[in-house]
Amino acid sequence: MNTKFLWCASLVLVAGVVAVQPLRSTPQDAGKLQAAMEQIDGAVKGIQGALKTPDALDKALPEVWKAQRATLDAKAELPKAVVDMTDEKARRKAEFAYRTQMQDLMRALLDVEAAVLAGDAKKADKALRQADNLKSAGHSQFRPRDGR
Numbered sequence: 001m002n003t004k005f006l007w008c009a010s011l012v013l014v015a016g017v018v019a020v021q022p023l024r025s026t027p028q029d030a031g032k033l034q035a036a037m038e039q040i041d042g043a044v045k046g047i048q049g050a051l052k053t054p055d056a057l058d059k060a061l062p063e064v065w066k067a068q069r070a071t072l073d074a075k076a077e078l079p080k081a082v083v084d085m086t087d088e089k090a091r092r093k094a095e096f097a098y099r100t101q102m103q104d105l106m107r108a109l110l111d112v113e114a115a116v117l118a119g120d121a122k123k124a125d126k127a128l129r130q131a132d133n134l135k136s137a138g139h140s141q142f143r144p145r146d147g148r
């Protein structure tokens with residue numbers, strides 16, 4: 001009777017842990033984040049190129065979408081520097097800061113898209129600069145090696 005109860009209790013405990021695991025907001029695959037960042041980088045360069053030739057402004061659009069998709073991927077990951085934090089409260093705070101900055105990056109890229117659609121290369125360039133500022137801030141906070 002007692003053994004049965006212990007078995008049941010252990011099963012319930014294991015099931016509980018398995019069920020709760022996906023709720024932890026700590027997906028971390030350093031490779032995935034780096035790959036997404038490299039995609040953003042390539043796409044941003046493509047956008048910059050297209051903005052230099054206003055006649056070819058439409059060519060910026062697929063690159064803008066590429067950057068947005070990669071930002072979505074990056075947003076679903078977390079930097080290693082955050083995942084490795086042992087202080088739970090500090091980690092939660094850093095997760096929030098990271099995701100908030102990723103949202104800002106997405107907003108900037110949506111602004112780039114709106115300006116491109118409106119045929120306003122100057123405005124698109126301004127929004128892209130905002131994305132670049134976010135890059136500098138994000139890198140110095142979450143990628144402290146050289147803060148590029």
Ligand code: HEM
Nearest residue numbers: 030033034037038040041079101131134135138139142143
């Ligand atoms: C236009 C915007 C951005 C571009 C073009 C960009 C580009 C890049 C590139 C090329 C890398 C890989 C370079 C390397 O590790 O040597 C990288 C890594 C990284 N970036 Fe960004 N980034 C941008 C915005 C951001 C933002 C907003 C954040 C944070 C909120 C961020 C956080 C990181 C982190 C944590 C890494 C290291 C990834 C790893 O190796 O695990 N980036 N980024």
